[in-house]
Amino acid sequence: MDDKKQIKRREFINTGVRIGIGVGLGAIGVVLSTRTLSGKxxxxxxxxxxxxxxxxxxxxxxxxxxxxxxxxxxxxxxxxxxxxxxxxxxxxxxxxxxxxxxxxxxxxxxxxxxxxxxxxxxxxxxxxxxxxxxxxxxxxxxxxxxxxxxxxxxxxxxxxxxxxxxxxxxxxxxxxxxxxxxxxxxxx
Amino acid sequence: MFKNIDIKNLGSDRLWSRIALVSGIFALLICVLLIANYIQIKKADPVNMKVINSLVERLNQDPTDSKLREEIRSLDLLSRKAYFTTKWQIRTGGYMALLAIGIMVIALQIISYRRRIIPQVPKENDDNTMLFQKKARTWIVGGGSIILATAILFAILATNELKDNLSGKTISQETGSPNSDITAKVNDSVISDTSSLNQTAADTAVSSVDQTAPVVADSKDNFPTFRGPGGNGIATQKNIPVSWNGASGANILWKTSIPLPGFSSPVVWGDKVFVTGANATKREVYGFDRLTGKILWTVAVENVPGTPAQGPKVSSETGYAAPTAATDGVGVYAIFSNGDLIALDMNGKKLWAQNLGAPGNHYGHSSSLMLYKDMLIIQYDQKTSPKLMAISVKTGKLVWSTIRPVKISWASPVIVNTGKRTEIILAAEPYVASYNPTNGQELWKIDCISGEVGPSVAYANGMVFSVNDYSKLAAIKIGAQPSILWENTDYLSDIPSPVATDKYVFLSTSYGLAVCYDAVSGEKYWEKEFGNSVFSSPMIVEGKVYLLDRTGIMHIFKADKEYKSLSDPDLGEKSACTPAFTNGKIYIRGDKNLYCIGK
Amino acid sequence: MNKNARVAILIIFTSLLVFNIFGIQRFPKPEFESGYSQPETQVPSPRGAIFEYLDLAVFIGCLSLISWLVIKKRSRKGVFWLSIFSLLYFGFYRKGCICPVGSLQNISMALFNPEYSLPITAIAFFVLPLGFTLFFGRTFCAGVCPLGAIQDIFAFRPVSLKSWVQSLLGLIPFIYLGLAVLFAATGTDFIVCRYDPFVGFFRHNASFMMFAIGGILLLISVFIARPYCRFLCPYGVLLNLVSRFSKKHLSIAPSKCISCRLCEDACPFGAIDKPTGAKNKEQSNVLVKRLILYCLITPLLMGVCGWTASKYHESFAKVNFKVRLANEIMLSAKTETAQPALEVTTFRASGKAVEKLYAEAARIVDRFYIGSWFLGGFIGLVFGLTLARFTLVQYRTEYTTNKGTCFSCARCVDYCPVKE
Structure with a gap:
C-alpha cells in the first residue's frame, strides 16, 4: 500500500517535470523561431x-x-x-x-x-x-x-x-x- | 533467422579473423605513411619555397643568367609536382585507410556476432551499492577539493587588469607609458642644449602642466599639423576613400557646421578633430568628436595677456583664422591673426595663452604651427623683426628665437629628417633656409625665391622644392653647400604648396593647373588644367595625390609620371583648406562645415 | 597601348606603390578588334536549401524509426543497421554538420545575443532529440547520432568500469557543457564543433591533432565503449537529465523481470541497475544527516566555485577575437619596437576607431565576468547534487536500465530470456 503510494507520487512528479521540460523546450523553440533566418x-x-x-x-x-x-x-x-x-x-x-x-x-x-x-x-x-x-x-x-x-x-x-x-x-x-x-x- | 544463417555460412572464423588482421595491418601501415607524409609537408612547404624566391631575386639582379633561369624552372616544376603528389597521397591514403578500417570493422563485427554466446552468470553477487556510493563520494570530495584548491590558489594569483585597461583607454589614457617618458627626456635635453640661448628656458624645468600626460594608444593614426606630420604634404594613412558625394551624402560620415569662419585646416588626434575660427572680434577653437562630428567643446580665446586692443587688418582671402592649429595628444595649440597663441588640453581646458606681439602683416598672418618634440615651431616673418621661434608646449615659454632678415612671408615651416638630422625648412624672400630645431641655428640657406611667399616648400630624398608666383620653381640639392639642380618658370603657385616624392614633384597653380616634373632632371611629364582655382595644398596619400579645388571638387590622381585620374568627387561646398587624413577617413573643412568622409 | 605605355606601367609596377583601394577600374576593359567575346564569370551554387529540409525529414524519420525499433520492436539488429545508416548519411555523406551536439551552441548564442539569427534547422536539430527523449528515452543516442555510431561499432571488448569511476568521469560533460554555453553565449567560439573528435573522419580532413584525438578515442572505445558519449558529450548531459523523466523507456525484460542475472554483464556502458539488497540499508538517520549536510554545503560550494571561476574570466575572455585584438593593440602601443601582429596592422589600416573596439571588448569582458560566475556556480551545483545523489538509495528489486545513462542500444534485450 505504502509502496504503491510512493510509486504513484513518483509518477506524478515525473509527469509534472516532463510537462515542464516539454513546455520549456516548446518555449525555446517558439521564442527562437521568431528569430530565424528566412532561408539557408x-x-x-x-x-x-x-x-x-x-x-x-x-x-x-x-x-x-x-x-x-x-x-x-x-x-x-x-x-x-x-x-x-x-x-x-x-x-x-x-x-x-x-x-x-x-x-x-x-x-x-x-x-x-x-x-x-x-x-x-x-x-x-x-x-x-x-x-x-x-x-x-x-x-x-x-x-x-x-x-x-x-x-x-x-x-x-x-x-x-x-x-x-x-x-x-x-x-x-x-x-x-x-x-x-x-x-x-x-x-x- | 535467415540472416543469422546467412552470415554463418559466409566463410570460416579463421578467414574473417585473417581478413581483419590483414586489413588492420594495412590500415596501420597507411596511417604511419600518412603521418610521415604530414611531417614531411610540415618540414618543407613546397608552395612557399624560399629557395625559389631567393633564386628569382638573384635572377632579377642578373637577368642574363640563363642557367639560373633553367634551374628555377626545373625547381618550380619539381616543387609543384611534389606538392600535388603529397596532396594526392594524403587524399588517396585517407580513402584507403578508411576502406581498410571499414573492412576490419566489418570482419570483427562478423566475428563477434558469430562468437556471441549466452553469457555466464557471474559467480558472486556482491551487492555493494553502498560501498560504491561511499567510494564515489570520497573521490568526488577528495578530487574535487584538490582541483578547487588549486583553482583557488591560481585564482588568487591571477591578475585581472584587462577590463580596467580597456575602460581606462576609452575614457582617459593611462599614465606613464613610454611616449610621455620620451617627451620628458627630450624636454630635459632641449633645456640643457638651449639654456645658453635663452634664459627663460631654464624655467621650463618647472613644468606647470601635469606630468601624467595622456598618450593616445595608436599614435600613428593622427594628423597633428597642417599638411601632415612635419608639414611636408605626405600622409601615411591607409584605406583613404576615393569617392564621395556631398550632394547625395554618399560616404559622408558626418557634417557639422563650424560657428566661425576661417581658412585653417583640421588636425586630428585620437578621437578628436580640431579647427579654429575667428572674425574681427571673436576667436574660437573647436574640439569635434572624431566619430560623430559633434562639437565637444568650444573655447573662446579671450583675456589673453598682451592682446592688442585693435584687431589687425586682414584681406578676405586670408581671414582672421588662417594658421592651422597643431596637436600632440597632450594639448591643442592655436594661433590667430592678432598674434594670440593659446594652448588647451584635449578637453578644452586652457593650459596657457599669450600674445606674440601684433603681427605686421598686410594680408594677415597665415603660417601654421608646427611641432617638434615638445616645442611649437612658429614662423613669425613680420614687418618688424622677422623671426622663427620655438615655444615650449608645456609652459608657453620661449625656448629659442632666431632673427631672419627676410621679407614678410606666409609659408609654413616644414620639419623633415634629411638623413642625419632634422631640419626646419622655410621659404621667404630672398632665400630658402634651414634651421636646427633644437636650438634654432641656421644650417644652410640659398637665394632662390622672391616676392610675397605663400607656398611652403616640399622635401623628398635630399631635395627641397620651393616655388612662388612671379619667381620660380627651384629644386635645391641640400647639404652644407646647397645647389640648385634645376629651375622652371612655366607654372608657378602663389597659394598651394608643392608636394614631392623621390621621383616626382607635383605642383598646382592657384588657377587650377596641376603639373608634374621629374624630381631630379626637372623634365615636365604632364600638365592638367582643372578649370577651377585651387587654394588648398595637394597631399600625397597611398601613392595618390589629393588636390582639392576651390569649388570643393577633390581631384584624385596617381602620383605618377603619367596623369591618371582616379576620381573627382565633389564635396558640394566651397573649400580653401587642406584635408586631414586618418586611416580610412578624410576631414575637409568647407567654407561653412567640417566634413568627415569615410566608408 | 604602345610600347611606351607598357614601359610606363612597368615602372609603376616596379616602384612598389602599395595601395589597396577596391573596385577602381584603373584599366578599363579594352575594345577588342578581333571579335573576341568575353566569357562570363562562373560561380558554383551552394547546396540548395531544399536539401536542408530533406536532411530534417531524414532526421525526423530516423528518430521515429529508432524509437519504434527500441520501444515497440525491441530489435537490436534494427538499431544496429539504423545506426550504420545514420553514420553513413549524417556522418560521411553530410560530413557531420549540422548535428544536435553542436546546435546547442547555436541555441545558447541565440538566447543571449538577440541580434544573432539562426536557421530553423538548428532549432529543430536541437529540440527534436530532446522531445523524443522526453517520451522514449535516449533513442537518439542509440541510432541517429553519427558520433555515437562510429564509437559503437568499435566496441569489441568492453570492460565494465566500476560504477563510482563512471560517476566521477560522468561529471566532465557538465563542465564541458558549461564552458560550451559560456563561449557560445558570449559569441566567442563554438568549442564543441572545434574539438569534435570524429568530424575529421567524416570529412577525411582535420588537423593532425584532432585526428590523433579521434583515433585515440576510437581505440579506447574498443575497451571502454562510447567514451565520448559517456564522458565528454555536452548534449548527452541534457539528454541524460531529460531522459530521467521520459514517459516510456527501453526495459530489459518485456514484462516481469525474473532476476536471472543473465543481463548483468550485457551492457557495455554500465547502465544496468542491479536490484539492491535489503541488507545494505544504512540507518536512515545517518543518511538524512548526510543529505542535510550536502544540501547545506551546495550553496556554499556554488559560491566558492563561482568566485573561483570569476577570477579566470579574463583568461576565458582572451579566447574572444575582439578582446584578444584589443589586448594586442594595447600591448603593441606600449612596446612600439616589436612587429605588431597581422591582426593589429589590419585593424589599424581599416581605419576603425580603436576606442570603439576597446569599448566593445570591455563589454565582452563584462559578459565573461558574469558568465564565469554562472559557470562556477553551475559546476558547484553539479558537484553538490552529485554528492547528495550518492547519499540516496533507490530501492530496487529488478534489473532495470538506468534511465539517465542508458543509450537504448537494446543490447541487453537479446540477453533476456523473457520474451513475452
Missing part, C-alpha cells in the same frame, strides 16, 4: 575587407581549401603586365616559372590580341593563397577576388577560417546570394 545561409568572404593574409589556404577544415580565387572577368583590364599573374619586379612578360606569381601555376593566360590577354583560374590547382588577389588589388582593377566556393564548402557551424581571419572578412550570407563579388552581380 552560407559563409562568404567580403573582398572589400579581405587583406589576403594567406590563411584561407591553410586554415580550412578541408585539405583542399574551399576558398579559391574567382576571376571577375567583367572587371578585367586584360593587361599584358598583370599584377596578379606576374611576380613584382619581373623583367620579362612571359609565362615562364620565374615570372609567374602563382605558386601552383593556377592562372592560365591566353593571347587575345595585341596587347591583351585573357586570364582564367584553373580551379583544381588554386589553393586560395591570395597572392594573385593581392597583386591585382594593388596594381590592377581588383578583378581577382577570393571567394568561398560553395561546391566545396561543407558549411561548418563555425567556419575555421573565419575564426582566424585577421580582418573579420567572413560572414554568413543568404544562400540565395551566396557570393560577394565586386563588380559582378549574382545571377540568382
Amino acid at each position: 545561409s552560407v559563409w562568404q568572404i567580403d573582398p572589400a575587407k579581405c587583406v589576403q593574409c594567406g590563411k584561407c589556404a591553410t586554415s580550412c577544415v578541408l585539405e583542399q581549401s574551399a576558398v579559391k580565387c574567382v576571376h571577375v572577368i567583367e572587371m578585367c583590364g586584360y593587361c599584358d603586365l598583370c599584377g596578379g599573374y606576374l611576380r613584382p619586379e619581373t623583367k620579362e612578360l612571359n609565362t615562364a616559372a620565374e615570372s609567374q606569381l602563382c605558386p601552383t601555376a593556377a592562372i592560365a593566360r591566353k593571347f587575345v590580341e595585341e596587347p591583351f590577354f585573357e586570364y582564367h583560374i584553373i580551379e583544381e590547382l588554386c589553393i586560395g593563397c591570395g597572392k594573385c588577389v593581392k597583386g591585382c588589388g594593388a596594381f590592377g582593377n581588383g578583378s581577382l577576388q577570393l571567394q568561398v566556393q560553395h561546391k566545396l564548402c561543407v558549411n561548418c557551424n563555425q567556419c575555421a577560417i573565419a575564426r582566424v581571419c585577421p580582418s573579420e572578412a567572413f560572414s554568413r550570407v543568404p544562400a540565395t546570394a551566396p557570393y560577394l563579388l565586386k563588380g559582378f552581380e549574382n545571377k540568382k
Whole structure:
C-alpha cells in the first residue's frame, strides 16, 4: 500500500517535470523561431575587407581549401603586365616559372590580341593563397577576388577560417546570394 | 533467422579473423605513411619555397643568367609536382585507410556476432551499492577539493587588469607609458642644449602642466599639423576613400557646421578633430568628436595677456583664422591673426595663452604651427623683426628665437629628417633656409625665391622644392653647400604648396593647373588644367595625390609620371583648406562645415 | 597601348606603390578588334536549401524509426543497421554538420545575443532529440547520432568500469557543457564543433591533432565503449537529465523481470541497475544527516566555485577575437619596437576607431565576468547534487536500465530470456 503510494507520487512528479521540460523546450523553440533566418545561409568572404593574409589556404577544415580565387572577368583590364599573374619586379612578360606569381601555376593566360590577354583560374590547382588577389588589388582593377566556393564548402557551424581571419572578412550570407563579388552581380 | 544463417555460412572464423588482421595491418601501415607524409609537408612547404624566391631575386639582379633561369624552372616544376603528389597521397591514403578500417570493422563485427554466446552468470553477487556510493563520494570530495584548491590558489594569483585597461583607454589614457617618458627626456635635453640661448628656458624645468600626460594608444593614426606630420604634404594613412558625394551624402560620415569662419585646416588626434575660427572680434577653437562630428567643446580665446586692443587688418582671402592649429595628444595649440597663441588640453581646458606681439602683416598672418618634440615651431616673418621661434608646449615659454632678415612671408615651416638630422625648412624672400630645431641655428640657406611667399616648400630624398608666383620653381640639392639642380618658370603657385616624392614633384597653380616634373632632371611629364582655382595644398596619400579645388571638387590622381585620374568627387561646398587624413577617413573643412568622409 | 605605355606601367609596377583601394577600374576593359567575346564569370551554387529540409525529414524519420525499433520492436539488429545508416548519411555523406551536439551552441548564442539569427534547422536539430527523449528515452543516442555510431561499432571488448569511476568521469560533460554555453553565449567560439573528435573522419580532413584525438578515442572505445558519449558529450548531459523523466523507456525484460542475472554483464556502458539488497540499508538517520549536510554545503560550494571561476574570466575572455585584438593593440602601443601582429596592422589600416573596439571588448569582458560566475556556480551545483545523489538509495528489486545513462542500444534485450 505504502509502496504503491510512493510509486504513484513518483509518477506524478515525473509527469509534472516532463510537462515542464516539454513546455520549456516548446518555449525555446517558439521564442527562437521568431528569430530565424528566412532561408539557408552560407559563409562568404567580403573582398572589400579581405587583406589576403594567406590563411584561407591553410586554415580550412578541408585539405583542399574551399576558398579559391574567382576571376571577375567583367572587371578585367586584360593587361599584358598583370599584377596578379606576374611576380613584382619581373623583367620579362612571359609565362615562364620565374615570372609567374602563382605558386601552383593556377592562372592560365591566353593571347587575345595585341596587347591583351585573357586570364582564367584553373580551379583544381588554386589553393586560395591570395597572392594573385593581392597583386591585382594593388596594381590592377581588383578583378581577382577570393571567394568561398560553395561546391566545396561543407558549411561548418563555425567556419575555421573565419575564426582566424585577421580582418573579420567572413560572414554568413543568404544562400540565395551566396557570393560577394565586386563588380559582378549574382545571377540568382 | 535467415540472416543469422546467412552470415554463418559466409566463410570460416579463421578467414574473417585473417581478413581483419590483414586489413588492420594495412590500415596501420597507411596511417604511419600518412603521418610521415604530414611531417614531411610540415618540414618543407613546397608552395612557399624560399629557395625559389631567393633564386628569382638573384635572377632579377642578373637577368642574363640563363642557367639560373633553367634551374628555377626545373625547381618550380619539381616543387609543384611534389606538392600535388603529397596532396594526392594524403587524399588517396585517407580513402584507403578508411576502406581498410571499414573492412576490419566489418570482419570483427562478423566475428563477434558469430562468437556471441549466452553469457555466464557471474559467480558472486556482491551487492555493494553502498560501498560504491561511499567510494564515489570520497573521490568526488577528495578530487574535487584538490582541483578547487588549486583553482583557488591560481585564482588568487591571477591578475585581472584587462577590463580596467580597456575602460581606462576609452575614457582617459593611462599614465606613464613610454611616449610621455620620451617627451620628458627630450624636454630635459632641449633645456640643457638651449639654456645658453635663452634664459627663460631654464624655467621650463618647472613644468606647470601635469606630468601624467595622456598618450593616445595608436599614435600613428593622427594628423597633428597642417599638411601632415612635419608639414611636408605626405600622409601615411591607409584605406583613404576615393569617392564621395556631398550632394547625395554618399560616404559622408558626418557634417557639422563650424560657428566661425576661417581658412585653417583640421588636425586630428585620437578621437578628436580640431579647427579654429575667428572674425574681427571673436576667436574660437573647436574640439569635434572624431566619430560623430559633434562639437565637444568650444573655447573662446579671450583675456589673453598682451592682446592688442585693435584687431589687425586682414584681406578676405586670408581671414582672421588662417594658421592651422597643431596637436600632440597632450594639448591643442592655436594661433590667430592678432598674434594670440593659446594652448588647451584635449578637453578644452586652457593650459596657457599669450600674445606674440601684433603681427605686421598686410594680408594677415597665415603660417601654421608646427611641432617638434615638445616645442611649437612658429614662423613669425613680420614687418618688424622677422623671426622663427620655438615655444615650449608645456609652459608657453620661449625656448629659442632666431632673427631672419627676410621679407614678410606666409609659408609654413616644414620639419623633415634629411638623413642625419632634422631640419626646419622655410621659404621667404630672398632665400630658402634651414634651421636646427633644437636650438634654432641656421644650417644652410640659398637665394632662390622672391616676392610675397605663400607656398611652403616640399622635401623628398635630399631635395627641397620651393616655388612662388612671379619667381620660380627651384629644386635645391641640400647639404652644407646647397645647389640648385634645376629651375622652371612655366607654372608657378602663389597659394598651394608643392608636394614631392623621390621621383616626382607635383605642383598646382592657384588657377587650377596641376603639373608634374621629374624630381631630379626637372623634365615636365604632364600638365592638367582643372578649370577651377585651387587654394588648398595637394597631399600625397597611398601613392595618390589629393588636390582639392576651390569649388570643393577633390581631384584624385596617381602620383605618377603619367596623369591618371582616379576620381573627382565633389564635396558640394566651397573649400580653401587642406584635408586631414586618418586611416580610412578624410576631414575637409568647407567654407561653412567640417566634413568627415569615410566608408 | 604602345610600347611606351607598357614601359610606363612597368615602372609603376616596379616602384612598389602599395595601395589597396577596391573596385577602381584603373584599366578599363579594352575594345577588342578581333571579335573576341568575353566569357562570363562562373560561380558554383551552394547546396540548395531544399536539401536542408530533406536532411530534417531524414532526421525526423530516423528518430521515429529508432524509437519504434527500441520501444515497440525491441530489435537490436534494427538499431544496429539504423545506426550504420545514420553514420553513413549524417556522418560521411553530410560530413557531420549540422548535428544536435553542436546546435546547442547555436541555441545558447541565440538566447543571449538577440541580434544573432539562426536557421530553423538548428532549432529543430536541437529540440527534436530532446522531445523524443522526453517520451522514449535516449533513442537518439542509440541510432541517429553519427558520433555515437562510429564509437559503437568499435566496441569489441568492453570492460565494465566500476560504477563510482563512471560517476566521477560522468561529471566532465557538465563542465564541458558549461564552458560550451559560456563561449557560445558570449559569441566567442563554438568549442564543441572545434574539438569534435570524429568530424575529421567524416570529412577525411582535420588537423593532425584532432585526428590523433579521434583515433585515440576510437581505440579506447574498443575497451571502454562510447567514451565520448559517456564522458565528454555536452548534449548527452541534457539528454541524460531529460531522459530521467521520459514517459516510456527501453526495459530489459518485456514484462516481469525474473532476476536471472543473465543481463548483468550485457551492457557495455554500465547502465544496468542491479536490484539492491535489503541488507545494505544504512540507518536512515545517518543518511538524512548526510543529505542535510550536502544540501547545506551546495550553496556554499556554488559560491566558492563561482568566485573561483570569476577570477579566470579574463583568461576565458582572451579566447574572444575582439578582446584578444584589443589586448594586442594595447600591448603593441606600449612596446612600439616589436612587429605588431597581422591582426593589429589590419585593424589599424581599416581605419576603425580603436576606442570603439576597446569599448566593445570591455563589454565582452563584462559578459565573461558574469558568465564565469554562472559557470562556477553551475559546476558547484553539479558537484553538490552529485554528492547528495550518492547519499540516496533507490530501492530496487529488478534489473532495470538506468534511465539517465542508458543509450537504448537494446543490447541487453537479446540477453533476456523473457520474451513475452
